[in-house]
Amino acid sequence: MAREAGTGKTSVSRYLNGEMQVLSEDLRQRIEAAIQRLNYRPNQMARGLKRGRNRLLGMLVADLTNPYTIEVLQGVEAACHALGYMPLICHAANEIEMERRFVQLLTTYRVEGLIVNALGAEEAVLRPLRGGGIPAVLVDRTVEGFDADLVGLDNGDAVSLGVQHLLDQGFDAIQFIVQPFQQVSSRRERERAFREAMAARGRPAEPAVVLDPNDAASTERALAEIAARIDAVHRRGGKRLALFVANAPVALIVARHLRTQFGAAWQDRAALLSIDDPEWAELIGITTIRQPTYDIGYKAVEFVHERIEGVTGDARVVLLPGTLVERASTVHVIEAAS
Amino acid sequence: MAREAGTGKTSVSRYLNGEMQVLSEDLRQRIEAAIQRLNYRPNQMARGLKRGRNRLLGMLVADLTNPYTIEVLQGVEAACHALGYMPLICHAANEIEMERRFVQLLTTYRVEGLIVNALGAEEAVLRPLRGGGIPAVLVDRTVEGFDADLVGLDNGDAVSLGVQHLLDQGFDAIQFIVQPFQQVSSRRERERAFREAMAARGRPAEPAVVLDPNDAASTERALAEIAARIDAVHRRGGKRLALFVANAPVALIVARHLRTQFGAAWQDRAALLSIDDPEWAELIGITTIRQPTYDIGYKAVEFVHERIEGVTGDARVVLLPGTLVERASTVHVIEAAS
DNA sequence: CTGTTAGCGCATTCAA
């Protein structure tokens, strides 16, 4: 390339970096022409190697099949585009081993920063980042012992919003349903927030039903429990039981099961409300609390970017508010199907 | 690092590449220790720069919000893992400009191969790959003028499966619904396959309803058309109209609209069948034709891998069969909700 | 078995 333009590589480099003020018009044109002729593309890897920054930003997600993740991703992509980063998306597929492997990999590829929607509480998995001096920002979940910026949903506020809505609708029995929550901070917070929201309104909260989608036995047990609760409330002759589900994947499992159990009219038996607003919620009229997913992703990138640029200081926490999306599922009188 | 272990960098390199037979036990241990002490991670970029291969594999997708894409991705990831590649996922978000930008970017990053779920027919967008000598494999869609391996669904077979099923169920009116199909090969094929499948069975096919989700006016027009057709069939007093939708995103739009129009019991008015098997299909009992998405992704990686390894020859085409998943939507007598 | 030498493609001194 250097000699194709009849010049030294220095000038080519200058051209690539847009230092036009330092190039004679003639030379500039010769280089331009040569680039066209050779279809020349500078090698980003080499550039990165030389100047120590490659504009790569890692995005490590736990579960791509969760619509939440995809939505966050969109915010991340938009921000990366705006700030000039190339997002490197890695999918751990809910496997801690994958997560570990990707952290290693991203470290060796020297990404400049990393956004982590971590699987769980394994601080050890993220430790290589520290060693490599790679700034990280957590999304949705904290990791014990790992001090980093966090951006996510204001879980307390969101749950309170849902509880208030259900009470306003006149439901007197509310059952909270959540995945095993000890290891995942956002689930833990939602479970706690539910108890507190109920208590604050003078209602005792039944213990949460815990449903682990990765464990058939646990799932079955949880679904049976839910069925029993629905039955009990039904026999008591009160309103339908309201099911407050902590996130969309679980809500889907519950809804699927209720449908098998009670048929197409299952919503006459139980009212469903879920955090997350997946595409099917609108389709069957489920009230949800929508997370500001796009903003979460965008903000996360802004945070890593600041850290990359050298901002120091204590870990920051940004909790964005959710929005209640009212649909038919929580209206307490269901109109008969015409 | 070299001197931390008290040796030359060559030996370190050898260690990293697992050439243990050529290293004395003593040296091996010294290097191992040094690695621990320094928390040393080899720089992949530098390695890649040197040997001309960086184990990076690009995956350019048109639309991550489409469940199809996610599922294909899982196959891609699995295959990458198996073959030692690091998948670099790029999301064009249905924007041709993004697609162009990513192709450029991936080219400058010198990915070794690329799997493309292209937006449309723009061969020009993919041209840089040729210049860079980067092998590409197309997924689901061909790109006119771009000669490359292709792996996707056997559209003809899949559509025929669906048509046969609907006829078996006794439906006498079938309406095909599809996105603008001129630019996208898979849609084109499905539309054609529908006409052919009908003709082969001695039924004339009504022209397909074309619905463009990105165009509000078009969407409205299409939905009105569908409503009119449903009405006409209804008045004629025959069976419900069967709607054969070419993919899940469109099916969702149609289902949502029918629900608003006819209420929760909308399935009494129209039978829905769709290619793709999204999570909500099970939830509301929609018959679908499931694509072998995982296998598609896996096979695509195997193909690029072979090309990377130097396999030459004509472009190959692999069309995998879909599977009919029968659900309540196409049973011609709907049981009354209990 | 081990170290020395030479570059991968580029950006950054420093001189000219």
Next chain:
DNA sequence: TTGAATGCGCTAACAG
């Protein structure tokens, strides 16, 4: 304004 020299971190000859 330009170019030559130097080195980013690593691997691949080539010698010892």
